[in-house]
Amino acid sequence: MYLKSRVKIPDVHGKLIRLRRGDITYIKYEYDRYYNPEKKYTYPQRATIGKVCADDDTMMIPNEAFLKYFPDAVLSDMEDRTERSSCLRVGTYAAIHKIVSNYSLDKMLGQFFSKRDMALLLDLASYFIVEESNVAQHYPDYAYNHPLYSSGMKIYSDASVSDFFKSITKDKSTGFLNEWNAKRNRRERIYISYDSTNKNCQAGEIELAEFGHAKADIGSAIINYSVGYDLKNKEPLFYEAYPGSINDVSQLRAMLGRITGYGYKKIGFILDRGYFSRGNIRYLDECGYSFVIMAKGTSSFISDLILENKGTFENKRSCDMNAYGVYGKTVQKTLFEGDEKKRYIHIYHSISKDADERESFENALRERTALLMSHQNETVEFGSAYEKYFYLHYDKDGVFLYPEEKTTVTEREISLCGYFV
Structure with missing residues (x-):
């Protein structure tokens, strides 16, 4: 929560950085450093302590974290700002409100959240989309000059936002996803694009945070996160968070079970190279699902297949994929020893x-x-x-x-x- 005060930006050489987001410049203070002995690299630990005053770049409006690191600083009073800006930015709100209305998201969320929490959740979702940020400390600044769903357009502090996130239980998330997928048309064929990523986590006591195969390894535990998306109707279907030690191959089977539970039957999958394995392909066959999957170019079978067909299609106009800037060729072969059917294998070349x-x-x-x-x-x-x-x-x-x-x-x-x- 920002204080109704101004203070001179501290002169602590090498400890402060300025981070500009939109019209606001935030001040971050380096309070510690973490040394990773395996990487032999030091990572700075920083906290936001305030924001630069619009009329004087040597002054800042501090937040509560500022008092933690600079308890002896002398704060000067400033005039109370109005509860809300005299000019609200309504464009993105109008677009998001149209989506909420079309999908009845407010009514759907209202089955699992109180009216107050439902409104705050929609406000936070709007904030994440508009500002492309999920930093709770910056939410009050967004709320100051944007329309809100919250009753009376109340601006909640970053501490209230944090408490709200803590109150969201697994049952509420699962209930909403079940309700969301219950509204989808299960009779039509859909193509689900499914992919996952992971996030480094340095916070303690988080059950899902485990050591695994991080995409950006800084020596910390990670949390895996995946999203299933209906490409045909351009709609997200579900998301999953799971322990960092579980790889993409293991997670795919759990995801297929979840899709079955939602009642989808006519499904095709579009999968990234992380899911390319003999076990996954066999399991997709057993379930009767069609799929398009990016092959791992480092596998000997794939590289041998490329070299076998090299020079047979790259300059042929009949093989030009036109709008995509690549030439392509399709061959039929089994993928691995013991494979029971021939696959359509599409080979592409891009200049x-x-x-x-x-x-x-x-x-x-x-x-x-x-x-x-x-x-x-x-x-x-x-x-x-x-x-x-x-x-x-x-x-x-x-x-x-x-x-x-x-x-x-x-x-x-x-x-x-x-x-x-």
């Missing part, structure tokens, strides 16, 4: 992707060569990323002499640039 991937690969190769050469005549060991592309020559005492490029490996990788399956 722009070819150029970008080749440039990136050759730059990386040059950088690795330069690094290896900088360690000549030293006793040093290199990781698998170097051994994949180079023969590393040492003398009898273990002193590194010189690298020799594995041209058969690098030329094969270059020949695969621009292709995807």
